[in-house]
Amino acid sequence: MVPIKTKKELLKKLNNINKSNSLGLVPTMGALHLGHASLIKRAVAENDFVVVSIFVNPTQFNNQEDLLKYPKTLTEDIDLIKKIASDIIVFAPTVADIYNNTTESNTYAFNGLEKVMEGAFRPGHFNGVGTIVEALFRLIEPERAYFGEKDFQQLRIIQKLTEIQRLPVQIVGCPIVREPHGLAMSSRNERLDPKVRKKASFIYDTLLSAKQKFGMDNAFKIKEWVTQEFNENTDFELEYFEITDVATLTPIQQKIENTKYRAFIAVFADNIRLIDNIALN
Structure with missing residues (x-):
């Protein structure tokens, strides 16, 4: 399994695929783990052909140190992909090839989805995400694309991106895959001290407790409780905890009947930023 390195080479490969065959895309930044594997397996099950892109996108990093430290493990990534299916197309382009030597992101208006939580703490992040995802969609033209x-x-x-840019791609959301102690799988987990990594079950345990409290307490009290829990645990630093409407990501003011809510959290452990979330109802 030899990765394709250029857009020209990829298009040549894709042009040999019969248009009646379905094509799935799993966009990744590499450093693949079992969470990525679950996306790839689902894509393989639901499509005739699958492209897995491996590209560390510089425009979605507002912290350049984070970009430099992001693990690059292409050989190991290909080994993982081969174990799933031998005919998966791996696309691992250079920054110059993707951005045509101009590494700048587009600017999008995502109807406010980009202004809260990650958007508030990582300026420009979602412009970078939108830029690379739109570029991949237009280049590969998948029928379905898979995201965790x-x-x-x-x-x-990304769901909003396909709507505003009129991109004919079905976005498939896939469940969170967790480590045995509950920590959401992430490429960043490998950078954690093993002792801290084990203790990080505290993050998921807190979310589970918040979910339980959501049936009894109001959101303000739950947020206060979460903040206090992290204040008392010196292993972790809470950046934010929010309960939002699933559709708009608007922070909850009061519960509205027949509205779905989700709790979101960002935490620093070992100076490494971890995020997680959980459905509340």
Whole structure:
């Protein structure tokens, strides 16, 4: 399994696929783990052909140190992909090839979805995400594209992207895959000290407790409780905890009947930023 390195080479490969065959896309930044594997397996099950892109997108990093530290493990990534299916197309382009030597992001208006939580703490992040995802969609023209719910805000942004840019792609959201102790799988987990990584079950445990409290307490009290829990745990630093409407990602003011809510959290552990979320109803 030799990765395709250029858009020209990829188009040549895709042009040999019969148009009656379905094509699925799993966009990744590499450093693949079992969470990515679950996306790829679902794509393989639901499509005749699958492209897995591996591209560390510079325009979605507002912290350049984070970009430099992001793990690049292409050989190991290909080994994982081969174990799923031998005919998966791996697209691993360079920054210059993707951005045509101009590494700048487009500017999007996502109807406010981009202004809260990750958008508030990572300026420009979702413009970068939108830029690379739109470029991949227009280049590959998949029927379906697969994204994990761990990055639920990103999932909603990409759903909105297909709507505003009129991109004929079905966005498939896939459940969060967790480590045995509950921590949501992420490429960043590999950078955690093993002891801290084990203790990080605290994040998911807190979300589970918040879900339980959601049936009894108001959102303000739950947010106060979560903040206090992290104030008392010196292993972690809470950046934000929010309960929002699933559709609009608007922070809750009061519960509205027949409205779906989700809790979102961002935490620093070992100076490494971790995010997670959970459906509340």
